[in-house]
Every structure is written in C-alpha cells, then in structure tokens.
Amino acid sequence: MKPSFCRRTQRPGLVSSVSPGYLSHSLPAMLQPGRRDKNRLHPGAYAAIRPALTFMLSCLGLTAPHPGWAASAPPDMRETTSELIFNLALLSQTPNRLPQESYNICAFEEDIGYLQSSTLESQKLQNLPLFLLPLKTIADVKRCNLLYIQDFIPQKPLELQQSIQKDAVLTVVHGSNKFSDYGHVVIHAQDKRYQFDLRIQPAKQAGLVFDARLLKLATNIIND
Numbered sequence: 001m002k003p004s005f006c007r008r009t010q011r012p013g014l015v016s017s018v019s020p021g022y023l024s025h026s027l028p029a030m031l032q033p034g035r036r037d038k039n040r041l042h043p044g045a046y047a048a049i050r051p052a053l054t055f056m057l058s059c060l061g062l063t064a065p066h067p068g069w070a071a072s073a074p075p076d077m078r079e080t081t082s083e084l085i086f087n088l089a090l091l092s093q094t095p096n097r098l099p100q101e102s103y104n105i106c107a108f109e110e111d112i113g114y115l116q117s118s119t120l121e122s123q124k125l126q127n128l129p130l131f132l133l134p135l136k137t138i139a140d141v142k143r144c145n146l147l148y149i150q151d152f153i154p155q156k157p158l159e160l161q162q163s164i165q166k167d168a169v170l171t172v173v174h175g176s177n178k179f180s181d182y183g184h185v186v187i188h189a190q191d192k193r194y195q196f197d198l199r200i201q202p203a204k205q206a207g208l209v210f211d212a213r214l215l216k217l218a219t220n221i222i223n224d
Helices: 044-058 073-092 117-121 138-143 157-166 198-204 212-217
Strands: 101-106 129-137 146-149 170-174 184-191 193-199 220-223
Touching: 073 101, 073 117, 073 146, 073 170, 073 193, 101 138, 117 129, 129 138, 138 157, 193 198, 198 220
Parallel strands: 101 129, 101 146, 146 170, 170 184, 193 220
Antiparallel strands: 184 193
16 A cells, blocks of 8 residues: 655644755655644635735735635645645756756646645755746746646647756646646645656656655656
8 A cells, every 4th residue: 555645734744955865754655634723814814914914015015925826725725735746846856957046836827826835935945945936928937947737728738848848847737637648747636635646758858857755656657
C-alpha cells in the first residue's frame, strides 16, 4: 500500500530550507487536509475588514490580492494545494536553467484562486525567495519556474507547450484539464486527498529532473 500524502497540522508542515539533493523531512505520496487552525478568523471577518485593509495597502503602495482570487476555493483547499505544489517543486530540478533572484510559482487568472500566497511565500526554494505570480498571457510564462493549471483553457495549447519547454517551466495540471496531456505532473483529488502522476517524456523535453523520492511517491509514472 502506498503511503498517504498527508499534510502536517502545524505551520512547519512545509520544508522551509534544504540543501540541493537533501530533504530533511520524509515526504508522503498524497496530501490530506488537516484541522482548521482554531485561531483563524471566520471568513465573514475577512469580508468585514477587506475594504479597510485594501485602503491601507493602497496607501502604503502595496498591492492587495484580486477579490476574485480568494473566492475560487475554500482556505483549507488552497492551503492543501499550495503545500502539494511546494513539495513537487522541492523535489524537481531544472539544471539547465539560468540562475535567478527568486523562485516564481505562477497560475493564470482563472486558477490563481486555487493557491494561497501566504502558504507559499513564507517559504524558500533553492535558497531563493518564493513568489506567487498571476499570469494574463502565455508570453508571461517565461517568468515562471512552476506553472499550475486547473480551470484555464489555453486557446493556443501548442504555443503554451513550446513556451514551457523552451523556458524549463515545471507544469502541474489538474487531471480534469485537457492540458494534462502536456503537463509534467498531473494531480487528482480523491477522498479529499491528492494523488499525482509523473509524465517523464514531457519533463525530459523541458530539461526537468525529478528526484528519485518523488518517483517512488508517484501514483503512476507515464513514460510515453
């Protein structure tokens, strides 16, 4: 029986810093949401304070998240998906990619609401600060280290595929999306848990290397 990819119930559930090739925590094969934090504000409280918060951020010259993003998925699901995304990125390498000043996890505007910026941006990857970036066009993909796709339907799938391969962008696609045939990691939700498949040939074409531990934890390894 495969080990479950269960998420930890405390904030240190993500590995915050590792050396290349070394993982300080064992990584299970599926992710399962844990209990809600008792200190977390009720969603209604966020709605009440959002206008004031937006005003304060604008005065400080900071950018507040688009109101539609948070409505795409419940907070627990966004956190769970984000933790899975982080761990997939942690155990994938792009040795041919030029050095960068940050590690950028991206999603098109249709999908950004499935991820949680606070979960991701509190971490580091490859000793780099991590940022969650929204995309508007396929041309923006070159800014990304990892691209997550769930609801976004590319009108030019071949152009997107070529951009992913050219810029070595690790692409994680929800199994319900037609673009999963071109993704490197395909995730499936089952009984409130995630399973994932690894697609080896597209990964090789993009110059991606999966850690051996990730290969062992995958539900399926697809070689064609």
